[in-house]
Amino acid sequence: AQSVSQHNHxxxxxEAASLELGCNxxxxxxxxxxxxVQYPGQHLQLLLKYFSGDPLVKGIKxxxxxxxxxxxxxxxxKPSVQWSDTAEYFCAVNAGFQKLVFGTGTRLLVSP
Amino acid sequence: xxxxxxxPRYLITVTGKKLTVTCSQNMNHEYMSWxxxxxxxxxxxxxxxxxxxxxxxxxxxxxxxxxxxxxxxFPLILxxxxxxxxxxxFCASSDSYEQYFGPGTRLTVT
Numbered sequence: 001a002q003s004v005s006q007h008n009h010x011x012x013x014x015e016a017a018s019l020e021l022g023c024n025x026x027x028x029x030x031x032x033x034x035x036x037v038q039y040p041g042q043h044l045q046l047l048l049k050y051f052s053g054d055p056l057v058k059g060i061k062x063x064x065x066x067x068x069x070x071x072x073x074x075x076x077x078k079p080s081v082q083w084s085d086t087a088e089y090f091c092a093v094n095a096g097f098q099k100l101v102f103g104t105g106t107r108l109l110v111s112p
Numbered sequence: 113x114x115x116x117x118x119x120p121r122y123l124i125t126v127t128g129k130k131l132t133v134t135c136s137q138n139m140n141h142e143y144m145s146w147x148x149x150x151x152x153x154x155x156x157x158x159x160x161x162x163x164x165x166x167x168x169x170x171x172x173x174x175x176x177x178x179x180x181x182x183x184x185x186f187p188l189i190l191x192x193x194x195x196x197x198x199x200x201x202f203c204a205s206s207d208s209y210e211q212y213f214g215p216g217t218r219l220t221v222t
Contacts, residue, residue, distance in 0.1 A: 009152075034210075043202065044155075044213040090154060099145075099170070100211060102154040 002027045004093050006103035013081050013110050021076040021106050023065075023091035032094040033074040035065055038105075039087045047089075050074065061085070083112045114139045116214035118203050124220045125193055133188045133217050135203030143206045144186040145170065146178065148199040149216075155202065161186055193221040 005024045013019060025031065035047040048059025055067040065076045074091060091103040116137045125131055137144065145160035147170075157170030161180040175197055177189040186205075190197060198221050203214040 004154075006154075036213075043215045046210065049210060092155075099157060099160065100155075102147075102156070104152055104154040 002093055002101045004091050004101050004103035006089075006091055006106050008106045009104070010107045011109070013108070015083055015110055015112055016080050017110075019076070019078040019081045019085070019108070021089055021091075021108070023074045023076065023103060024072050025074065025091075025093045025101075026072065027093060033065075033067060034092040034094070034100070035059065035063070035074075035076050036090045036092060036102075037087045038090065044090065047076070081108075081110050083110050086110045114212070116203055116205050116212050118201075118214040118217050120217060121215060122218050124222065126222055127194055128192050131190050131193060131219075133190075133201060133203075133219070135186045135188065135214060136184050137186075137203075137205040137212070138184065139205060139207065139212065140183065141205040141207045141212075142183070143211075144180070145204050145206075145211070146176070146186070146188050147202045147204065148172065148197075149202060150199050158188070158201075190219075193219075195221050197221050 003026045007022045033050040036044040037047050038044050047063050048057050050057045050067045058064045063078050067074050089106045092100045119134045142163045146158040147155040149155045156172045158176050159178040161167040167178050201217045204211040
């Protein structure tokens with residue numbers, strides 16, 4: 001079965017620090033990859049997605065992610081975080097018709 | 113505005129009392145699904161529906177029922193809720209590989 005691993009469960013950064021959140025998936029076929037963000041008390045919002053093409057994907061709010069097929073990874077990055085980036089981040093893989101498999105999430109706390 | 117709505121947003125109930133959480137989307141999407149979110153476990157799919165009258169089990173279907181009589185609605189039914197169903201529930205709809213999530217329903221079963 002497909003699975004998604006997010007190795008960092010909690011991350012604490014100071015404002016302006018760089019961010020990289022790891023995501024690895026297990027599935028040998030063609031995948032579509034997503035990062036979602038959930039701000040405190042809110043629903044999931046799509047940050048970015050990868051379907052095909054350029055493996056470096058740019059999303060909203062300055063986030064980007066790089067798909068490395070050989071490593072089965074889709075890490076999320078942001079060069080300089082802000083306090084408003086405090087949220088929980090979920091990596092997800094679509095490896096079948098419309099079904100999303102989520103990682104367990106990474107809670108990011110950005111201190112001002 | 114394109115959106116997925118859920119009601120109620122918050123619900124506290126007692127063990128065994130049947131409840132329904134409604135979900136509605138205005139995007140004419142064929143695919144809809146329900147997830148539950150639990151700390152440390154991420155989101156897990158409960159049920160999904162590929163079209164009207166077509167539903168199937170997700171990863172954690174036990175204790176839940178769904179129906180899809182209309183394209184826009186996909187209610188989640190708990191016939192006899194138990195405390196282990198205390199969770200945050202999200203409905204989602206999609207017309208391709210991107211899913212749009214509702215605001216969530218926080219359910220507490222005592």
